[in-house]
Amino acid sequence: MTTATWTLRCSACDTPAAITRPSLCTACGQPLFARYAPVGRDTALLSRWDMWRYAPFMALLDGEAPVTLGEGLTPMIESPALAQAMGVRRLWIKDEAQNPTASFKARGMSAAVTRARAEGYPGIVVP
Numbered sequence: 001m002t003t004a005t006w007t008l009r010c011s012a013c014d015t016p017a018a019i020t021r022p023s024l025c026t027a028c029g030q031p032l033f034a035r036y037a038p039v040g041r042d043t044a045l046l047s048r049w050d051m052w053r054y055a056p057f058m059a060l061l062d063g064e065a066p067v068t069l070g071e072g073l074t075p076m077i078e079s080p081a082l083a084q085a086m087g088v089r090r091l092w093i094k095d096e097a098q099n100p101t102a103s104f105k106a107r108g109m110s111a112a113v114t115r116a117r118a119e120g121y122p123g124i125v126v127p
């Protein structure tokens, strides 16, 4: 993919963490968050039609290949009747049911499984 433009830091105490084998903060046990460096306007989207189109902006390691069923880029659908009922001028609904799993959770799982595979985990368990 791209050279890492991100780091991991603790969400609570800001302690930096290695970008390989991320889990919880070694100092306080809280979750780690990715912090992104600014990217230039010349950073291009990938020529694919799923969430991995945005890979140059995501927390990926060099050579990390997406595990995907084609998640993302679901349509926005305007709903005039719901807008009227809600008393707003316009209202749009993101149709996440168009994801392969029919859930918005597919995006996060694609990213999580991608990282798990890159780290060599033999399998994962999810709710």
Ligand SMILES: [Zn+2]
Binding pocket: 010, 011, 012, 013, 014, 015, 025, 026, 027, 028, 029, 030
């Ligand atoms: Zn911490």
